[in-house]
Amino acid sequence: MNAGTTVIAGCNGQLGRALRARYPGAVAVDLGELDIADAGAVEAFDWAGVRLVLNAAGYTNVNGAETAAGREIAWKVNALAVANLARVALARDITLVHVSTDYVFDGTRAPYAEDAGFSPLSVYGASKAAGDVAAGLVPRHYVLRTSWVIGDGKNFVRTMLDLARRGVNPAVVSDQVGRPTFTAELARAIDHLLDTRAAYGTYNVSNGGPPVSWADFAREIYRRAGLPNTVADVTTAAYNAGASGVAPRPLGSTLRLEKLEATGFAPADWRQALGDYLSRDPGPR
Numbered sequence: 534m535n536a537g538t539t540v541i542a543g544c545n546g547q548l549g550r551a552l553r554a555r556y557p558g559a560v561a562v563d564l565g566e567l568d569i570a571d572a573g574a575v576e577a578f579d580w581a582g583v584r585l586v587l588n589a590a591g592y593t594n595v596n597g598a599e600t601a602a603g604r605e606i607a608w609k610v611n612a613l614a615v616a617n618l619a620r621v622a623l624a625r626d627i628t629l630v631h632v633s634t635d636y637v638f639d640g641t642r643a644p645y646a647e648d649a650g651f652s653p654l655s656v657y658g659a660s661k662a663a664g665d666v667a668a669g670l671v672p673r674h675y676v677l678r679t680s681w682v683i684g685d686g687k688n689f690v691r692t693m694l695d696l697a698r699r700g701v702n703p704a705v706v707s708d709q710v711g712r713p714t715f716t717a718e719l720a721r722a723i724d725h726l727l728d729t730r731a732a733y734g735t736y737n738v739s740n741g742g743p744p745v746s747w748a749d750f751a752r753e754i755y756r757r758a759g760l761p762n763t764v765a766d767v768t769t770a771a772y773n774a775g776a777s778g779v780a781p782r783p784l785g786s787t788l789r790l791e792k793l794e795a796t797g798f799a800p801a802d803w804r805q806a807l808g809d810y811l812s813r814d815p816g817p818r
C-alpha cells in the first residue's frame with residue numbers, strides 16, 4: 534500500500550509485535566535501536582525515504598507512573614517522545630500513527646466519543662493526553678484511542694490463565710467496564726485507516742461486542758479455555774483497600790466506535806477475538 538519506508542517504533546511491545554506481523558517489510562526498532570524519548574537520537578535517525586511512522590512505544594506501567602522515577606519516564610516516553618516524532622513528521626511530511634488510551638478520561642461519561650474533553654485521573658493518563666496533543670499537530674496523523682490491550686506480552690488474559698494454572702480462584706474488579714482490544718484487531722484497524730485513506734484525526738478502536746467488566750471478562754476467559762476456576766466480584770475500592778501506590782483508574786472505559794465504523798471497518802466481537810487468541814497464543818514465556 535504505502536510507497537516508501539515504514540518505521541515501527543516500540544516494535545517489541547504487544548502492539549509492536551502485531552505491527553511487525555502486519556508489516557513484515559517495515560524497519561522495526563525498539564529502545565535499543567531508537568530511543569524516541571531522546572530528541573537527538575530521533576533527529577539523527579535515518580529518515581530518508583520514510584513515509585510512515587507507526588508509534589507502538591509507550592510507558593504503560595500505570596502504577597509505576599505514580600512513583601517519582603516513573604512519573605518522569607511516563608512524561609518522557611508518552612509525551613516528549615511523541616513530540617520528537619511529531620517534529621520529524623512535520624518537517625518531512627511523514628504520516629504519524631500514534632496510539633492513545635481510554636485513561637485520558639475519568640470514566641464518568643462513558644461511552645466516550647473521540648472529541649470528549651480530556652479528564653485523566655492518573656499520571657499515565659495525563660502523559661498520554663499530552664502525547665495526543667503533540668501527535669495532533671502533525672497534518673497527516675492518526676491517533677488510535679484504545680482500551681484493555683491484549684497481545685503478545687504481559688496482559689490480563691495471560692495473568693488470569695497463570696492464576697488458574699496455580700489453582701487460584703481470583704477476585705476481580707466488577708465495577709470497571711470496557712471492551713478489550715486484541716492487538717491483531719488494532720493492527721487491522723490501523724491498516725484499514727491507511728489503506729482507505731480515511732480522514733486524518735483521532736479514532737477510537739477496540740474490539741466490538743458488549744461492554745464487559747473485568748470480572749465477567751475473566752469468567753469468559755475461563756469458560757472459553759475450558760478451565761473450572763471461579764471468579765469473585767470485588768469493587769475497585771475494596772480491591773485497592775490498604776494498598777499504596779495504586780493509580781486511580783476510570784470505571785467507564787467503553788469507547789464509542791461509530792467514527793471507525795463509518796469508515797467501513799467492522800470491529801470483531803471481543804468474544805470471538807478471545808477465542809482466536811486462546812487458540813493461537815503461546816502464553817507466558
Ligand SMILES: NC(=O)c1ccc[n+]([C@@H]2O[C@H](COP(=O)([O-])OP(=O)(O)OC[C@H]3O[C@@H](n4cnc5c(N)ncnc54)[C@H](OP(=O)(O)O)[C@@H]3O)[C@@H](O)[C@H]2O)c1
Nearest residue numbers: 543545546547548564568569570590591593634679681682
Ligand atoms: N496495554 C494496555 O492495556 C493499553 C491500553 C490502552 C492503550 N495502550 C497504548 O497502546 C500502546 C501500545 O501498548 P502495549 O501494551 O503494546 O505496550 P508495551 O507492551 O508496554 O510496549 C511498549 C514498547 O515500547 C518500548 N519503549 C518504551 N520506551 C521507549 C522509548 N523511549 N523508545 C522506544 N521504545 C520504547 C518498550 O520497550 P521496553 O519494554 O524495553 O521498555 C516496549 O517494547 C501504547 O501507546 C499504550 O499507551 C495500551
